[in-house]
Amino acid sequence: MTSDIRVMFWFRTDLRLHDSPALQAALSLNPSALFPVWCWDPNYVYKHRVGINRFRFLLESMQTLSDRITEIEPNSQLLVVRGEPTYLLPLLWSRWRITHLVFEKDTSAYGRRRDAAILAAAKTASVIVVAVQGHHLYDPEEVTRRNKGKPTMTISSLQKIADGIGNVPKPLPAPQSLPLPKLTSNLSKRNELLLALAESLKGITNFAVSDDIDLNSSAFGGQRTEKVNCYDSIDGGNGEFSVPSIQSIGMETIENERGNNNDSFKIKGGEAEALTRLEKLCKKPDYIATFSKPNTSPGNSIQDASTTLLSPYLKFGCLGVRKMWWDIEEAKKKYKGTKTTTPPQNLNGQLLFRDMYACAEFAVGDNFTRIRVYDSEGVSITPRPLGDAVSEQRLAAFKEGRTGFPWIDALMRQLKQEGWMHHLGRHSVAAFLTRGQCWISWERGAEIFDEYLIDWDPCSNPGNWMWLSCSAFYSQYFKLYGLVSFPSKYDASGKLVRQYCPELANFPDKFIYEPHAAPLKIQKKAGCIIGVDYPAPILDEKKQKEENMVRMKACFAKQFYGTSEEVLNGTADEILKGSHGISLPSNAKEISSTTPWTIAASKNSTSKLKRKASTEETK
DNA sequence: GTAGAAGTTGATCAC
DNA sequence: AGTGATCAACTTCTA
Numbered sequence: 322m323t324s325d326i327r328v329m330f331w332f333r334t335d336l337r338l339h340d341s342p343a344l345q346a347a348l349s350l351n352p353s354a355l356f357p358v359w360c361w362d363p364n365y366v367y368k369h370r371v372g373i374n375r376f377r378f379l380l381e382s383m384q385t386l387s388d389r390i391t392e393i394e395p396n397s398q399l400l401v402v403r404g405e406p407t408y409l410l411p412l413l414w415s416r417w418r419i420t421h422l423v424f425e426k427d428t429s430a431y432g433r434r435r436d437a438a439i440l441a442a443a444k445t446a447s448v449i450v451v452a453v454q455g456h457h458l459y460d461p462e463e464v465t466r467r468n469k470g471k472p473t474m475t476i477s478s479l480q481k482i483a484d485g486i487g488n489v490p491k492p493l494p495a496p497q498s499l500p501l502p503k504l505t506s507n508l509s510k511r512n513e514l515l516l517a518l519a520e521s522l523k524g525i526t527n528f529a530v531s532d533d534i535d536l537n538s539s540a541f542g543g544q545r546t547e548k549v550n551c552y553d554s555i556d557g558g559n560g561e562f563s564v565p566s567i568q569s570i571g572m573e574t575i576e577n578e579r580g581n582n583n584d585s586f587k588i589k590g591g592e593a594e595a596l597t598r599l600e601k602l603c604k605k606p607d608y609i610a611t612f613s614k615p616n617t618s619p620g621n622s623i624q625d626a627s628t629t630l631l632s633p634y635l636k637f638g639c640l641g642v643r644k645m646w647w648d649i650e651e652a653k654k655k656y657k658g659t660k661t662t663t664p665p666q667n668l669n670g671q672l673l674f675r676d677m678y679a680c681a682e683f684a685v686g687d688n689f690t691r692i693r694v695y696d697s698e699g700v701s702i703t704p705r706p707l708g709d710a711v712s713e714q715r716l717a718a719f720k721e722g723r724t725g726f727p728w729i730d731a732l733m734r735q736l737k738q739e740g741w742m743h744h745l746g747r748h749s750v751a752a753f754l755t756r757g758q759c760w761i762s763w764e765r766g767a768e769i770f771d772e773y774l775i776d777w778d779p780c781s782n783p784g785n786w787m788w789l790s791c792s793a794f795y796s797q798y799f800k801l802y803g804l805v806s807f808p809s810k811y812d813a814s815g816k817l818v819r820q821y822c823p824e825l826a827n828f829p830d831k832f833i834y835e836p837h838a839a840p841l842k843i844q845k846k847a848g849c850i851i852g853v854d855y856p857a858p859i860l861d862e863k864k865q866k867e868e869n870m871v872r873m874k875a876c877f878a879k880q881f882y883g884t885s886e887e888v889l890n891g892t893a894d895e896i897l898k899g900s901h902g903i904s905l906p907s908n909a910k911e912i913s914s915t916t917p918w919t920i921a922a923s924k925n926s927t928s929k930l931k932r933k934a935s936t937e938e939t940k
Numbered sequence: 941g942t943a944g945a946a947g948t949t950g951a952t953c954a955c
Numbered sequence: 956a957g958t959g960a961t962c963a964a965c966t967t968c969t970a
Contacts, residue, residue, distance in 0.1 A: 474966090475946095475947070475966090475967065476947085477946080477968075481968095613948095617949090666948055670948065674948075788948095795947085795965090795966090796964095796965040796967090797963090797964080799950090799963060799964070800950045801950065802951095806950090807950080874964095877964090
């Protein structure tokens with residue numbers, strides 16, 4: 322008699338049924354029962370910075386996934402269990418007599434730590450784990466192996482390795498049937514199945530989730546205003562294993578406030594929405610075949626965005642990346658013209674960059690987010706002073722979109738409101754906050770993006786901040802984005818500014834990106850006095866830019882960037898001060914975190930990125 | 941080991 | 956208005 326295969330399919334980075342190599346692997350085990358589980362992890366609720374926009378998108382995507390499962394198998398659904406996965410899942414394995422745990426591989430830092438613990442627990446419990454690559458075009462583990470353990474620091478190195486691996490695999494269709502999540506063979510109706518599952522949870526003791534540090538609470542500048550009660554029970558409190566509500570994560574107030582805004586701007590979550598958007602995109606073969614990132618406009622509003630807006634769906638795996646790759650390839654065939662674009666600037670190139678950051682992060686390991694240039698601020702994720710009041714004021718103004726520079730403010734307000742910003746807009750604001758004007762370390766800016774972006778990615782977000790701050794990936798620090806010239810190139814009329822900074826709406830085009838330069842007469846006519854109705858610039862941008870350029874030059878001359886010893890141990894500032902007479906922001910005191918999700922960087926990580934990286938975390 | 945080329949997406953000015 | 960030269964000069968990759 323063959324053994325009874327009972328699979329727990331653990332959804333994490335893959336809120337979809339199409340193009341899922343992991344789900345395919347689960348079904349190919351030919352299981353007698355399949356439990357589609359989402360573990361509502363308190364680490365995500367409390368220990369990662371997540372604002373309302375991303376939570377909302379996630380919850381919508383979870384609900385859509387659950388509905389889709391039910392569509393295929395009316396007596397099944399997504400089983401949302403609330404708790405720390407390393408604690409809760411092993412209990413469920415035993416209660417549900419699970420033989421196999423199957424999931425899509427998550428190579429990000431938190432994913433690696435969590436899954437290592439899960440793997441160990443599974444070994445103890447004699448549960449067989451099947452982890453399948455599916456979130457990227459290529460497996461970061463394989464890319465790193467082929468790159469001899471080194472991180473992919475340029476797109477060409479990633480492309481070269483990708484060429485060696487071969488074609489991106491073709492997407493898989495969604496399954497046509499799914500086994501039931503049944504505890505005993507005589508059950509087959511959904512309410513009976515759920516009842517039995519809820520019954521099986523009885524007696525699980527010590528079900529406590531720590532909220533000792535809540536990065537999303539208002540104390541940490543987050544958007545949580547009320548108490549979290551989603552952890553009051555494992556199954557949601559009514560035996561339904563339902564998707565948590567906004568209310569249960571303590572963000573109902575902010576959601577209601579947002580509800581008063583224009584609802585049509587919201588980016589809706591879910592697999593169906595993702596596939597619809599992709600389908601629409603593929604009806605524009607000219608757009609796809611000639612797509613060139615540098616020529617897309619960061620000045621468009623979200624309704625007529627010049628890019629695809631598919632990144633949130635890729636982030637949560639609502640859209641399979643292979644599906645996107647091959648549908649694009651197919652659409653290109655319908656292009657009648659002769660001028661086509663190629664990676665890295667075309668759409669395929671954008672997907673390759675996503676892989677590049679994931680592979681680099683995997684190769685560097687836990688030190689990835691410690692890479693920086695020019696100062697040692699912001700190492701810990703707990704709150705800490707920047708070291709001086711001026712920097713704090715600048716950071717706060719930046720986050721709230723009141724720097725007095727309309728291009729920056731419009732982009733930052735768009736980000737907070739919509740959870741999205743055009744890629745080149747992200748370039749503008751990131752360069753402005755770091756090496757350009759404000760001289761604030763990139764982690765503090767990245768934290769704002771952590772909270773506000775729907776498409777936040779654990780590799781791409783820090784990676785791009787490193788890029789723009791010239792901490793890694795990019796080193797041409799003498800290139801900067803103008804606060805007037807750059808946006809004017811795309812939109813001289815300042816449409817985005819007029820939308821997100823309505824107080825400036827009546828300024829003439831000539832002054833829309835620099836209203837502070839307008840004569841008082843024009844300010845009065847526009848009904849907006851600078852310094853009263855709209856902030857005066859928080860800094861002298863030309864002066865700051867020039868000063869910072871000198872600082873950057875000095876940093877690069879001394880090789881104070883990346884993971885150099887002087888940067889990591891905090892002596893870089895002092896040395897620079899001594900040798901150049903430049904006053905750098907005073908060092909913030911590092912508050913080392915003792916929280917379990919943060920693993921302190923190894924002490925011997927003193928060499929440059931290029932010289933290390935071959936040994937760690939490549940197992 | 942070394943030299944030369946290349947590197948997702950600049951700003952400014954001259955014409 | 957749009958193109959092209961110049962600016963200043965980094966790191967990484969390739970031969």
